[in-house]
Amino acid sequence: MAAEWTAEVAFDGEQGQEVERIKELLAVRMKDARKRHIHSLGVASCAAALAQAYGVDPYLATVAGLIHDWDKVISDEELVARALHYGIEIAGPPALAAPLLHGMVAAYELPELFPELPAEVFQAVARHTVGSCDMTPLDMVVFIADAIEPGRRGDYADRLRSQVGEISLEELFFSCFSQGLVYVLQTGRYLYPTATEIYNHYALQRSEKKGHA
Numbered sequence: 002m003a004a005e006w007t008a009e010v011a012f013d014g015e016q017g018q019e020v021e022r023i024k025e026l027l028a029v030r031m032k033d034a035r036k037r038h039i040h041s042l043g044v045a046s047c048a049a050a051l052a053q054a055y056g057v058d059p060y061l062a063t064v065a066g067l068i069h070d071w072d073k074v075i076s077d078e079e080l081v082a083r084a085l086h087y088g089i090e091i092a093g094p095p096a097l098a099a100p101l102l103h104g105m106v107a108a109y110e111l112p113e114l115f116p117e118l119p120a121e122v123f124q125a126v127a128r129h130t131v132g133s134c135d136m137t138p139l140d141m142v143v144f145i146a147d148a149i150e151p152g153r154r155g156d157y158a159d160r161l162r163s164q165v166g167e168i169s170l171e172e173l174f175f176s177c178f179s180q181g182l183v184y185v186l187q188t189g190r191y192l193y194p195t196a197t198e199i200y201n202h203y204a205l206q207r208s209e210k211k212g213h214a
């Protein structure tokens with residue numbers, strides 16, 4: 002089995018206090034969602050490890066990992082209602098897109114709860130479900146950690162784990178994103194309309210890098 006990618010980074014001073022405070026609030030938020038709570042802690046420690054492997058700030062990766070599914074505990078109906086209220090552009094039918102909205106909705110609500118955190122953390126939260134054409138290294142770290150935290154089992158997660166540190170962060174993200182697409186297609190799930198655009202954006206970028214464009 003491929004190595005697990007987790008890191009318990011001991012943060013000093015204010016950062017350490019902030020991580021502890023967020024963990025306490027997360028435990029309350031997810032008191033009735035045990036699996037989601039464990040998953041969130043797993044994403045945080047996996048994001049910290051990926052951040053260290055790829056030269057991203059492990060503190061930002063940790064806090065983004067902790068809060069990335071903050072609004073996953075809300076019902077689909079409520080997520081759609083909140084998304085419409087915030088003026089979030091929903092691509093495709095809202096009911097089908099609902100499971101993907103928790104990232105974007107949380108990005109509107111979390112700054113009020115955690116005003117001390119920088120905007121890039123909330124952007125990573127917003128993008129962890131659907132991605133974007135201009136993913137930052139932090140966005141990629143959180144997106145990948147969501148797919149390979151220790152609770153994620155199966156060949157797909159194992160293959161990605163074995164590639165950490167062996168390929169660039171961009172390549173790892175592309176691999177993660179495209180495998181996610183394959184899963185959506187194979188299981189007959191709804192494909193969020195922007196996915197093909199994002200896939201093509203990175204596929205083109207790769208081919209240009211290789212000089213085959």
Ligand SMILES: [Fe+2]
Pocket residue numbers: 069070073103104129130
């Ligand atoms: Fe999520």
Ligand SMILES: [Fe+2]
Pocket residue numbers: 040044069070147
């Ligand atoms: Fe998640």
